[in-house]
Amino acid sequence: DAMVIxxxxxxxxxxxxxxxxxxSQTLNHNVMYWYQQKSSQAPKLLFxxxxxxxxxxxxxxxxxxxxRPNTSFCFLDxxxxxLGDAAMYLCATSRRLAGGGDTQYFGPGTRLTVL
Amino acid sequence: AQKVTQAQTEISVVxxxxxxxxxxxxxxxxxxxxxxxxxxxxxxxxxxxxxxxxDEQNEISGRYSWNFQKSxxxxxxxxxxxxxxxxxxxxxxxSGGGNQFYFGTGTSLTVIx
Numbered sequence: 081d082a083m084v085i086x087x088x089x090x091x092x093x094x095x096x097x098x099x100x101x102x103x104s105q106t107l108n109h110n111v112m113y114w115y116q117q118k119s120s121q122a123p124k125l126l127f128x129x130x131x132x133x134x135x136x137x138x139x140x141x142x143x144x145x146x147x148r149p150n151t152s153f154c155f156l157d158x159x160x161x162x163l164g165d166a167a168m169y170l171c172a173t174s175r176r177l178a179g180g181g182d183t184q185y186f187g188p189g190t191r192l193t194v195l
Numbered sequence: 196a197q198k199v200t201q202a203q204t205e206i207s208v209v210x211x212x213x214x215x216x217x218x219x220x221x222x223x224x225x226x227x228x229x230x231x232x233x234x235x236x237x238x239x240x241x242x243x244x245x246x247x248x249x250d251e252q253n254e255i256s257g258r259y260s261w262n263f264q265k266s267x268x269x270x271x272x273x274x275x276x277x278x279x280x281x282x283x284x285x286x287x288x289x290s291g292g293g294n295q296f297y298f299g300t301g302t303s304l305t306v307i308x
Contacts, residue, residue, distance in 0.1 A: 093233040121285060123240070123297035168238055181228035181247060186240035 083107070084187035086171050091160045093161050101156040101190045103171030111177055112154040113184065115170040116147060123170055128178055129154060156191075166194045197222050198200050201299035205280050208277050216272045216302045218287030227291040229263065229270045234301070235283040246270065277306045280283075 084105045088130040103112065113131050115123035127136045129148040143165070145157040158165055168189045174182040198221040208214045220229065224276040245273050254261045258275045274281050281283060287299040 091196040105237075120301075122300050124254050125295065170238075170240060172240075178296050181290060183227075183230065183242055184296060185242060187230075191238065194219070 082175055083136070084171055084185055086136055086187035086190050088190060089188060090191050090193070092171035092195060093158075094195050095163065096160045099158050099161055101155045101158075101169050101171075101191070101192070103156070103187055104152050105113060105173045105187075107173055107175075107185060109175050109185075110151075111170040111174045111182075112158045113174075114144075114154070115172065116165075117168040117189075119167075122134065126156070128177075140152075144180075159192045161192070163194050166192055168192075197224075197289055197295070197297045199287050199299035201285075201287055201302050203258050203302045204300070205303045205305070207305045210279060212274050213275050214304065216278050216285050216287075216304065218270045218272065218299060220268050220270065220297075220306060221286070221290045222289060222291050224236075224291035227289060229291075230288040230290070231261065231270075231272050232286045232288065233283045234286065240286070242300060243272075274304075277280055277304075279306050279308050282306045 087102045091153045113128040114126045115117040117123040117124055122172045125137050126144055127146050143159050148154045151178050172184040174184045176182045200219045227248045229246045233241045244261055244273050260273045262271045282305050284301045284303045286301045289297045
């Protein structure tokens with residue numbers, strides 16, 4: 081089945097220790113998104129890639145970076161995780177950008193704990 | 196401004212009861228899209244339905260049904276004969292002329308056996 085895969089499902093890191101979260105997709109979608117979701121809140125968009133074009137949300141901290149080496153993979157790098165970065169990180173894909181009305185399909189998420 | 200309001204933060208029902216989750220949206224776009232997602236405790240956001248602004252037909256899928264009313268800017272979701280497996284957080288979302296998905300704050304549904 082075509083799907084969005086995230087690894088690892090659970091990640092524990094130490095305060096200030098860089099961490100990378102991984103997302104891959106077999107849907108061959110053009111757009112890949114990273115969301116941060118804290119407890120009892122809606123997902124918050126961090127950034128997205130349309131093909132190789134990177135789009136950062138205005139309020140995304142510089143501590144968060146992303147890479148998309150090819151269509152299938154996208155990575156979220158947190159350079160110096162703080163306690164406030166503990167959250168669920170969700171990857172999503174869509175064929176076109178949200179303005180085109182395309183559905184976003186989500187992966188299972190990576191739950192990040194910062195000690 | 197684009198906005199989605201889910202006024203019900205938490206709902207509890209007894210199994211087999213019907214339950215309606217409310218979603219009210221705001222947008223200035225004439226073309227827009229509405230979505231419902233289910234987020235079970237495992238965390239994955241599961242797509243349930245997509246509806247565009249030109250299609251006001253109600254939809255039924257098994258025990259799920261959706262009522263889209265442009266006159267009241269609402270896109271409500273009803274689960275008939277609820278089951279324990281329906282326990283989850285449900286998000287309504289809106290996309291329009293921009294490139295953002297606007298999520299509501301979610302409604303946490305607990306179905307009690």
